[in-house]
Amino acid sequence: MNVYNPLDIIKDELLNILQKEFSDFTIEELRKLIQIERPPRNMGDISLKIFRLSERIGEKPTVVVKNVGRLFRESLKSLEYIEKFDSPGIFLNFWINVPRYGDIVHRAFSKLGSRYGFVPAEKIEKIIVEHTSANPIHPLHIGHLRNSLLGDSISRLLEMRGHKVSRHFYIDDTGLQVAYAAYGYSKVKGKINERKPDHLIGIIYSITTAIVTIQDLKKKIEEKRKRNEDVTKLNNKLSEWLWIAEELREKYRSIFDILSEKILEDKDALKKIYEINRRYEEGDIQAFRLIRDVTEKCIEGFKQTFERLDIAFDSWDWESELTVWNGLVEDVIEKLKDTGLVFMDNGALVFAADKLAEYKDVREELLIPKNYEVLPLVLKRSDGTTLYTIRDIAYSLWKFKRAEKIINVIAVQQTLAQMQIRLALYALGARREAKNLIHYSYEMVRIPGKKMSSRRGKYVAADDLIDEAISRSLKEIEGRISDVNERKNIAEKVGIGAIKYFFLNVSPNKVLTFDWSRVLDFNQNSGPFVQYSYVRAKSILRKAEEKEYQELDFNPEGLGEEERKLIVLLGEFPETVKNAADKLRPDFVALYLNTLAMEFNRYYDTVPILMSPNKEKLSARLGVVRMVSQTLKNGMYLLGFSPPEKM
Numbered sequence: 001m002n003v004y005n006p007l008d009i010i011k012d013e014l015l016n017i018l019q020k021e022f023s024d025f026t027i028e029e030l031r032k033l034i035q036i037e038r039p040p041r042n043m044g045d046i047s048l049k050i051f052r053l054s055e056r057i058g059e060k061p062t063v064v065v066k067n068v069g070r071l072f073r074e075s076l077k078s079l080e081y082i083e084k085f086d087s088p089g090i091f092l093n094f095w096i097n098v099p100r101y102g103d104i105v106h107r108a109f110s111k112l113g114s115r116y117g118f119v120p121a122e123k124i125e126k127i128i129v130e131h132t133s134a135n136p137i138h139p140l141h142i143g144h145l146r147n148s149l150l151g152d153s154i155s156r157l158l159e160m161r162g163h164k165v166s167r168h169f170y171i172d173d174t175g176l177q178v179a180y181a182a183y184g185y186s187k188v189k190g191k192i193n194e195r196k197p198d199h200l201i202g203i204i205y206s207i208t209t210a211i212v213t214i215q216d217l218k219k220k221i222e223e224k225r226k227r228n229e230d231v232t233k234l235n236n237k238l239s240e241w242l243w244i245a246e247e248l249r250e251k252y253r254s255i256f257d258i259l260s261e262k263i264l265e266d267k268d269a270l271k272k273i274y275e276i277n278r279r280y281e282e283g284d285i286q287a288f289r290l291i292r293d294v295t296e297k298c299i300e301g302f303k304q305t306f307e308r309l310d311i312a313f314d315s316w317d318w319e320s321e322l323t324v325w326n327g328l329v330e331d332v333i334e335k336l337k338d339t340g341l342v343f344m345d346n347g348a349l350v351f352a353a354d355k356l357a358e359y360k361d362v363r364e365e366l367l368i369p370k371n372y373e374v375l376p377l378v379l380k381r382s383d384g385t386t387l388y389t390i391r392d393i394a395y396s397l398w399k400f401k402r403a404e405k406i407i408n409v410i411a412v413q414q415t416l417a418q419m420q421i422r423l424a425l426y427a428l429g430a431r432r433e434a435k436n437l438i439h440y441s442y443e444m445v446r447i448p449g450k451k452m453s454s455r456r457g458k459y460v461a462a463d464d465l466i467d468e469a470i471s472r473s474l475k476e477i478e479g480r481i482s483d484v485n486e487r488k489n490i491a492e493k494v495g496i497g498a499i500k501y502f503f504l505n506v507s508p509n510k511v512l513t514f515d516w517s518r519v520l521d522f523n524q525n526s527g528p529f530v531q532y533s534y535v536r537a538k539s540i541l542r543k544a545e546e547k548e549y550q551e552l553d554f555n556p557e558g559l560g561e562e563e564r565k566l567i568v569l570l571g572e573f574p575e576t577v578k579n580a581a582d583k584l585r586p587d588f589v590a591l592y593l594n595t596l597a598m599e600f601n602r603y604y605d606t607v608p609i610l611m612s613p614n615k616e617k618l619s620a621r622l623g624v625v626r627m628v629s630q631t632l633k634n635g636m637y638l639l640g641f642s643p644p645e646k647m
Contacts, residue, residue: 004112004119005578006105006571010046010081010096011036017075021068022053038572044086044093045568051090061090068092098564102620103556105571109627110554116627117577117634121161128399129155131409133170136298137181138202140305141459142445143411146512148462149503150442150586151409152311152640157581157589160638166314166403169302170395173295173320175388177205179277182287182294183269184208187262189293192255198301199461201294203252207259210245212269217241219268278385283325305462309496310640323394329386332394332428333379339427347382351390353423366422366434377420389417393424400433407584412441412509440584442508448515470495472520473528477647490644494528497641501527504639505590525594527641530632533597534643536604537629543610544622558620562607565599570627577638586639593635600628 015030022030033056039047050068054061069087076085081104084095109116131151134144151167158165172178184204194200217238224231249256263269279287299316306312323329333349336342341352356362357374368374379390399406410418418439425434447460474491481487502519506512522528544550559567573592580588609625612618636643 003108005574006101006108007036007575009104010094010101010571013079013081014046014048014094017072017079018068020075021071022057038568039091039093043088043091044084045096045564046094048092048094050092065090065092096564096568098559098561098567099556101571102559102563102567102624105567106554106556106623106627108574109570109630113630114634115160116631117574117638118160118162119574119578121163121581124162124164125405126164126166126403127158127405127407128166128168128403129158129407129409130168130170130399131155132302133172133410134302135172135175135177136198136201136295136302137177137205138298138459139196139198140302140462142447142462142465142514143459145462145465145499146442146445146503146508147409147411148306148309148311149500149640150440150508152309153504153586153589153638154407154409154440154581154584156638156640157577157584157586160577161581167312168315168317168399169313171295171299171316171318172388173291173318174277174281174324174386174391176273176277178291178295179273179280180208180212181205181298182291183212183273183276184259184263185294186290188255188258191258196301196304196463197297198299198305199463201298201301202459202461203255204259207245207248207252207256208263210241210248211260211263212273214238214241214245215264216270274383278383280320281324281385305466308463308466309500310642317395317398319391319395322398323391324386328394328398329391332390332397332424335428336379336424341427342379345376345378348378349380351377351379351420351424351427353377353420356423356427357419362423362426365431366419366426368419372419374419374423375416377417377424389420392417393421393428396421396425396433396437397428397430400430400436405436405438406433407438407440409440409442412443415439415441438584440508443511445503445512445514448513465499466496469499469519472516473498476520476522476528481646486646490647493642493644494531494647497527497531497636497643499527500639500641501530501590501593504586505594507585507587524598527636528647530593530597530636531643532647533600534629534632534636535645535647537600537625537632538645540604540609540625541622541629547610549610549618549622552615552619552622554623555616555619558612558614558616558618559624560617562603563620563624566596566603566624566628569596569599570624570631573631573635580638589635589638593632593639596628596632596635600632 011031015027015034018030018034019025019027025033033053035049035052037047037049050064051061054064065087069092072085072092076082081097081101082094083097086093112118129151132144132148134140140148155165155167181201181204184207185201188204217234221231221234221238224234266272276287276290280291336351341356343350343352354374354376357368363370377389378387380386396406408418422434422437425437470491473494474487477487477490477494481490498519503512505525518526520526520528522532541550576588576592580586607621609621612621633643
């Protein structure tokens with residue numbers, strides 16, 4: 001008997017009956033053709049949808065339902081876990097036998113406990129989940145937060161299927177953005193008051209970018225004027241950057257003034273930034289010390305934020321060490337040249353990804369949409385420095401030496417770059433790797449009335465968001481908890497739970513509009529709502545313990561109509577986790593938790609659990625409450641947060 005997934009027992013019972021009508025199909029084939037879902041309230045506990053099956057056999061759904069309905073009515077008495085059946089329209093709806101199915105759910109729960117929800121995958125894989133990988137030039141912001149929380153949650157889900165998961169953070173320490181931050185930092189090091197390190201680097205990066213851009217624009221305008229060329233566009237751009245610079249000066253006057261004075265001492269700051277970038281790629285010791293100092297400070301700040309969020313990494317991968325200085329990038333470039341798909345264009349080295357993507361079999365194998373336009377990929381600039389995408393190709397090969405599947409959690413805006421990487425791997429003969437490189441894309445986070453840009457210093461830092469969530473949570477629970485320290489600890493869990501649930505309860509392919517009223521809604525569909533439901537369940541169990549009711553053994557015969565919905569939902573949890581893991585959809589778990597919490601609150605408000613009429617009922621109801629509390633906790637763990645014991 002399946003002790004992991006109770007719902008499979010119901011499925012198998014129903015599919016065995018179905019196979020009598022469709023003997024040409026195996027049980028596994030029928031499993032793929034039949035959709036098993038939860039029907040609308042009061043229309044049954046389990047519903048079978050036969051659209052795919054009717055399509056396969058070329059028969060109308062109404063005819064299939066009529067024939068199958070007759071079969072189920074004839075077989076109803078022989079079914080162990082089904083007590084009632086109905087077939088309205090084109091649906092097949094079933095009602096479970098609550099005590100019998102409740103016993104199966106409780107057995108699975110008793111065996112697994114805090115691991116309830118674990119359903120072992122048919123094939124266990126080594127998987128690297130690379131997530132966040134924010135450029136070390138400013139603090140993690142609200143956009144990175146969605147990446148981090150998705151990456152952490154899918155890692156937890158994959159582990160719940162038994163996969164061997166390793167979490168990686170790719171430290172992008174090469175490239176012009178880091179060179180900008182390093183150049184600016186070199187001008188103010190030792191001259192400014194310390195802040196949280198990543199926040200300090202972010203301020204320096206934004207101010208440096210503004211000052212250097214203004215200097216460069218003025219130079220270009222002067223050169224154009226000497227040639228009597230139109231400078232209108234450049235003047236407009238200059239006006240915009242002067243305004244940005246003024247805003248930054250108002251916020252960070254002392255840092256801005258020091259940077260302005262020191263940067264303007266250089267006649268061509270941009271040239272110096274390019275020089276730092278080039279020298280670092282070449283392994284120059286002075287450039288190394290400068291850039292490592294900046295990036296390590298920023299990473300230190302990231303780690304402080306991750307610690308607050310209970311997010312950990314198994315590996316911090318330095319781009320320069322893994323792909324540049326060890327010659328791996330040059331090796332990849334040389335091998336790509338041998339494919340005949342690399343050419344020179346105005347001094348730049350380019351990979352003809354578009355040409356490879358013209359082959360129909362390549363597109364189909366790599367699942368590239370038919371009409372998606374793939375563009376050529378620049379590997380090297382004319383000055384000899386490499387672009388991040390070629391370094392990502394080399395990094396992908398490095399990762400595949402350590403795992404069978406790679407999941408890159410990267411914003412949807414990087415779709416083209418991720419396709420180009422897979423095409424490059426394919427061209428290199430790494431076809432298995434190209435097919436097993438998964439771009440887990442997600443949409444942007446939108447804040448009404450705000451436009452974010454890290455170059456312009458306009459972003460909502462993750463730290464600030466966490467602080468605000470905790471502060472708002474503190475106000476919500478202020479009158480309920482008297483002890484100050486206990487109140488702070490609870491507010492921390494509630495605030496972080498609120499943020500995590502909000503970011504994860506929406507499909508990653510949807511734009512997320514941030515809204516505090518939804519983040520901290522204690523009445524429905526939020527982290528605090530789920531946590532509060534858990535707290536209510538625990539309060540019942542504490543009272544039962546005081547009365548020594550906890551010693552009662554679970555008796556499934558005490559389960560009745562009042563427990564029906566909860567038993568069905570509890571039995572669904574492992575199936576939900578399985579689907580969420582296989583489809584990389586944490587929002588499935590969030591939706592489930594909200595549904596379970598709502599159903600439990602109805603139960604809590606209407607059923608006198610501790611005042612049950614007899615021991616049989618009392619033991620059964622306490623067993624249900626225990627399963628609800630642990631299942632809520634297990635689900636919250638998969639989303640990356642934990643409940644307080646009081647609220």
